[in-house]
Amino acid sequence: MSSTTATGSPATPQTNVAMIARQAIVNAQHAVVGYELFNRSRSGPTHTAATDVALVFTALSHAGTDELVGKKLIFVNCTHESLVGGHLELVDPDKVVLEIPPLGHVAAEEVATRMPTLAALRARGFHLAFNHTVLQSAYAAWLPLADYIKLDLSLLAPDQLAVLISYANRNSRADLIAEKVETAQQYDMVSSHGVQLFQGYWFARPALVQAKLITPAQTSILELITLVRNQASTEDIEEVLKKDAGLAFNLMRLINSSGFGLAREITSFRQAVMLMGLKKLFRWAALLLTTSRTSGTPSSVGQTAVVRGRLMELLALESMGQEEADQAFVVGIFSMLDAMLGMPMETALGLLSVPPSAEAALLRGEGVLGHLLTLARACESNDDAAFDRAASTLQLTSQQINGAHLQALAWADHFGE
Template identity: 70%
Template sequence: MIPPSTAPASAAPLIARQSIVNHLQQVVGYELFNRSRTSALHTAASDVLLVFTALSHVGTEDIVGTKLLFVNCTHESLAGGHLDLLNPAQMVLEIPPLGHAAQEEVAARLPILAQLRAQGFRLAFDHSVLDSAYAPWLQLADYIKLDLSALPLDQLAVLVQYARRHTQAQLIAEKVETRQHYETAIRHGVQLFQGYLFARPSEVHTQLLPPAQAHIIELINLLRQQASTEAIEEVLKKDAGLAFNLMRMINSAGFGLRREVSSFREAVMILGLRKLFRWAALLFTATRDGGAPPAVCQTAVVRGRLMELLALEAGMGAEQADQAFVTGLFSLLDAMLPLPLASALALISVPEPVSAALLQGEGPLALLLTLAKACESSDDAAFDQAARSLALSSTQINGAHLQALAWTDHLTDPL
C-alpha cells in the first residue's frame, strides 16, 4: 500500500515580482526579487537561480508568462555561464554600477556586456550609466532606470534629455510613489514606470519537487563524463523530482521553445550536455536543504518501471513502453505536490495517451496503471480483471513486479 503521508514541505524559495507598466498602465514586464530568508548571501549563481526557480515554479500559472523579466545581476554572475539556461528574448539583465569606477574597469567589463547583448539579452542600467565614466556602456543600454527616490525632480529633465541624445534606451521611472512623481516623469517623456503607485512587489510562494541529492550528483558526474543520452535518461527515470523539474522548466514560457517536449530523451537532446550540467548544478543548489525523497517518490519509480516491463510483456512497442514508464512515474504527482493531479500535469507536457490514462482512466496505459496499483494493494479482483484485459499471466506480472522492485532498490543504493 502507498504510504498516506506526503513529502514534507521543503524550504521553498520565496520570490516577489513587481510590475513594470507603460503609460497606459499595461504590464510590459516584471522585476524579480528574492525574498528568501536563506538567500542573504548574493552568489554568482543566485541571480540565475532565482530565474530558474521562477521558470520551474510549481503553481497554477507561470509567474511571468510571456512578459519581459528584469533580473538583478552581479558582474560575477554575468561571467559565470549560467545565463546559457535562459531564453534571451525574454530576459532583461539589470547591470549594477561599479561604484567609483575607473575607466579601465568600465572598459574591462565591456566585452562581456557586448557579448550578452549579441546573444539577444537586453541590458538595463541605473541612471549612473549617464555619468561620463560609463560612456562605453551607453551604446549597449536598452533600458535606463531613473530612481525618483534618489533623484531631485528638477534634475530629471536634464538626465532625460542627455539619455535621448546619447542612447536609444527606453527610460523607466522607478520608485514612483506619488502622483507628482508620475506626472513629472510623463511630462518629461518617460513612458515606462515601476513603483508603489502602480503595484507593490507581490510575493509568490514557490516549490521545487525535491529530488534526491545523490541522484543529482550522479547526473552531474555522468554529464562531466559526457555519458550517453541513454545513461542520462536512466538517471532521470530514477527520480520523479528530477524528471518533473526538467520537464517543467523546458516547457515553461520563459525557456522559449516553440513546441512542447514530452519525453526525457528529447529534453536531454534539446538541452545538450553543457546546459544540462548547469541545470543540474543549479538544482543541486536550490534543493541543498532538502532531505531524502519520501517513500511515495520511490513508489512512483517502482510503478513506472513495473508498467514499462508490463507494456513490453503485453507486446506493446518501445514508444508505448516509454509512455507507460512516464504514466507510472507521474501518477503520484498529486501526492508529491500541493496540487490536484490535473493541475500538476498542466505544468508539464505529457503525451495524450499518458494524460488520458491519468486523468480519464482510459486506454491501455490506464489498464497497466490499474494493474500496477493492484500489485501494490493486493487487490485480487482488480488484478485479475486487468490481467485478463492485457492477456498477461500471473507469472509474467509477478516476475515483472520483482524485477521492478529489484531495479529500484539497485537504483536507490547509496552512491
C-alpha cells in the same frame, strides 16, 4: 530505500517553497509591459551570484511562466558574478531583461573588463537595463548596450532628473523607466519630460507568488553531473533521470517551459536529453546542486513513483514498442505528482506538458496507459479484483506481472542503497 519518520510513518515529500515577489512595470496607458522579480524566500540561502540565476529558472519553469508573468518581460536583478557562470545559456533570452548594477569603485579598466560579457549577453538576445549611473562618462562604453535605463525617484531631485532624461534621449536609444513612483505629482513630473515607462507603489506594490519545487536527491544530481562530464551515452543519462522523480520533474518542466524556447512539446526523457545537449544539461545539474539543501535517498513517495514507472515500462515492453514504453514510464513516475507537490493532479499536470494519452491515464485512468497505472496501483495495494481486471484487459499473465514487479522493486532499491 524508502525513508520514514522517527515514528515509522512515511516521510513527507521533500519540497521547497520559493517566494517570488513581482512588481509591474507599466506604460503611459497603464498597461503592464513587464514585471521585476525579487527573491523573497525567507528560508532560502543568502544572496549569492547563483541565486539571481536560480530566480530566473524558478520564474521561467517551476513557478509556471503563464501564471507568474504571462507573455510580459521579466526584469531580474543580477550581480556581475552571476552573469559569467554560464547558467544563462539555459534561458531563452527574448523575454528576459537583466538589470546590471554599477561597479562599486568605478575604474576605466574594470568597465572595459566587464564589456565583453555584457556585449555577448546582448548579442545573444538578452535585454540589458542599467540605473542612471550608466549616464556618467566613466560608463560611456556601456551606454550603447542599454535597452532600458531606470531612474530612481527616491535618489534623484527633479532638476537632476530633467538633465539626465535630456542627456539619455540625446545619447542613447534606451527606454527610460521611472521607478519608485509613489505619487501622482511624481508621475506627472516625469511624464512631462517624456518618460514612458513607470514602476512604483503608485501603480502596484510587489505581489508575492508561491512556487512549490521538488528537490532531487544530491546523490542523483552528482551522478548526473559525473555522467555528463564523462560524456556518457544518452541511455546512461536517461537511467539517472528515471531513478529520481524530482530530477525528472524538474527537467521536463524546464524544457517544456516557454522560457526554454522550444517550438514543440517534449514528452520523453530521451528527447529531453538529446535536445538539451550535454553542455546545457551539465549547467542545469550544476545549478540544481547549488540550490539543493539535503542529500539522501528519495522519499517514500518518490520511491513509489520510481517503482511504478519501471513496472509500467517493463509491462509495456511486453506488447508495445520503446516509444510507448517511454510514455508508460513517464505516466508511472508522474503519477505521484499530486502527493509530491501537495496539490490536485490536474493542477500539478498544469505545470508540465504531457501528451493527451498520458493526461487521460493520470486524470481518468483511460487507455492502455491508464490500465497499466491501475495495475501498478493494484500491485501496491494487493487489490486482487483490480489486479485481475487490469491484467485481463492488458492480456498479461500473473507470472509476467509479478516478475516485472520484482524487477522494478529491485531496480529502485538498488538505486536507493
